[in-house]
Amino acid sequence: MAESDGQERTEQPTEQRLRQAREKGQIPRSKELGTAAVLLSAAAGLLMLSGPLGRAMSRVFEQNFRVERAVLFDPQTMMPALTDSLVSLMWPLLGLFAIVLVAALVGNSLLGGFNFSTQAMMPKLSKMSPLKGIKRMFGVQALVELLKSVAKVVFIATLAVWLLWSQFENILRLSNETLPAAMVGALELLLWMGLLLCLALLPIVAIDVPFQRWNHTRQLKMTLQEIKDEYKNTEGKPEVKGRIRRLQQEMANRRMMAEVPTADVVVVNPSHYSVALRYDKDKPGSAPVVVAKGLDEIALKIREIAREYEVPVISSPALARAVYHSTKLDREIPEGLFVAVAQILAYVFQLNSWRKGQGRKPVPLKEDLPIPDEYKV
Known part of the structure; x- marks a missing residue:
């Protein structure tokens, strides 16, 4: 017909x-x-x-x-x-x-x-x-x-x-x-x-x-046109959906950036990756949580906010990539990365104490942090 x-x-x-x-x-x-x-x-x-x-x-x-x-x-x-x-x-x-x-x-x-x-x-x-x-x-x-x-x-x-x-x-x-x-x-x-x-x-x-x-x-x-029109009416036009997704992503990024000043350390790959970690020492049995992460421009923005609020920025390319790909936002890092992250946090806490005149200057971190093969990217 x-x-x-x-x-x-x-x-x-x-x-x-x-x-x-x-x-x-x-x-x-x-x-x-x-x-x-x-x-x-x-x-x-x-x-x-x-x-x-x-x-x-x-x-x-x-x-x-x-x-x-x-x-x-x-x-x-x-x-x-x-x-x-x-x-x-x-x-x-x-x-x-x-x-x-x-x-x-x-x-x-x-x-x-x-x-x-x-x-x-x-x-x-x-x-x-x-x-x-x-x-x-x-x-x-x-x-x-x-x-x-x-x-x-x-x-x-x-x-x-x-x-x-x-x-x-x-x-x-x-x-x-x-x-x-x-x-x-x-x-x-x-x-x-x-x-x-x-x-x-x-x-x-x-x-x-x-x-x-x-x-x-x-x-x-x-007809094919009727199916297309129905999809547009039900799901929305692609350009409108794209605009909504962009607005949602911008709102999520703003909320994420607001958490960067609360981080204990930002682990970066100097070129592309940034991961902000927060560790609650007063909560027994807890693990470090990823409060912000991003690539390229978002990674650069995280580093800028971290420097503005004097959050330590540590360069560890392998660890930054491993945390970024293995851990979702607002989630604890996997058990396999505990040792590497613990070394980073220990160095940061010692560095903060030294800056306050309460301890000696920490030994620089090793470049080859212990990262299991399944987390290497």
């Missing part, structure tokens, strides 16, 4: 398209499935309730055909007789109606499920358009429904004629039976023939259900 812009509906409907269609009441339905469920349940219900229903009918016949002459001509007895007849038939018929009601609800919801849509209940002027009504009458869907109805009538009629022909001798034999036996035999024969005719609907249902699924999907198929 071509769109106005020339594109064809070649793509399967998206989840959003299916959800919107369901909200509008556009779901796959099979009338044949609902009809078969109702008829089969009615036939099965009559077979199951044939005993109680037959006994109730016998009581009604006895009450209404065995009456005295005085009662027959008394108008006051009409309503009590009608009430007694209705009460006698009420319980078997209520059971039958309950079976048929449940079957109607279940059968009509097996395909597409239960769905309540207020949008489908709203009046639409497009449904009142004569031109669109004619188009629907002579469309592909109407043609399929016509062919299906004709095939169904031919199939059921053929089966009914075959059943009557095969049971012709049994039907004639009923005329030789006495009245109660003839009635029972006739009812039993009608019920079984009705059940077989209802079972004949199953092949029609087996064809109609897959067709309704396919037709529903076909009607909801989308």
Whole structure:
């Protein structure tokens, strides 16, 4: 089916398209499935309730055909007789109606499920358009429904004629039976023939259900442009999303930079990496935490803030790369880097004490800090 812009509906409907269609009441339905469920349940219900229903009918016949002459001509007895007849038939018929009601609800919801849509209940002027009504009458869907109805009538009629022909001798034999036996035999024969005719609907249902699924999907198929537009409306335009990501990244960087002055040391690779570490000595069992890290321009900014707030900056390229790639922001460093970081912190703490005149000048750090091979980058 071509769109106005020339594109064809070649793509399967998206989840959003299916959800919107369901909200509008556009779901796959099979009338044949609902009809078969109702008829089969009615036939099965009559077979199951044939005993109680037959006994109730016998009581009604006895009450209404065995009456005295005085009662027959008394108008006051009409309503009590009608009430007694209705009460006698009420319980078997209520059971039958309950079976048929449940079957109607279940059968009509097996395909597409239960769905309540207020949008489908709203009046639409497009449904009142004569031109669109004619188009629907002579469309592909109407043609399929016509062919299906004709095939169904031919199939059921053929089966009914075959059943009557095969049971012709049994039907004639009923005329030789006495009245109660003839009635029972006739009812039993009608019920079984009705059940077989209802079972004949199953092949029609087996064809109609897959067709309704396919037709529903076909009607909801989308063009490539529709999928792109839906993605833009749902996820946002790429340029807008990019702008949002940049703003979020800038906010995160500002928060991260605010933590640099609280660091104990900034470990750098002079060219590209900067990692700010903070260690809480008053918290037993804690490990150094990465409070800021970055590459290139962000790394340079971290170093600038560190120098501004007199946070020691130590050059250790291998350790800076290892911490950057192994530890997320606001997380403790892995156990494998404890020894190397401990040497850095010990040097920084001794350096701070020496600057305050409380100790001797620390020995310069070695360049080959102990870094496990799995953390080397």
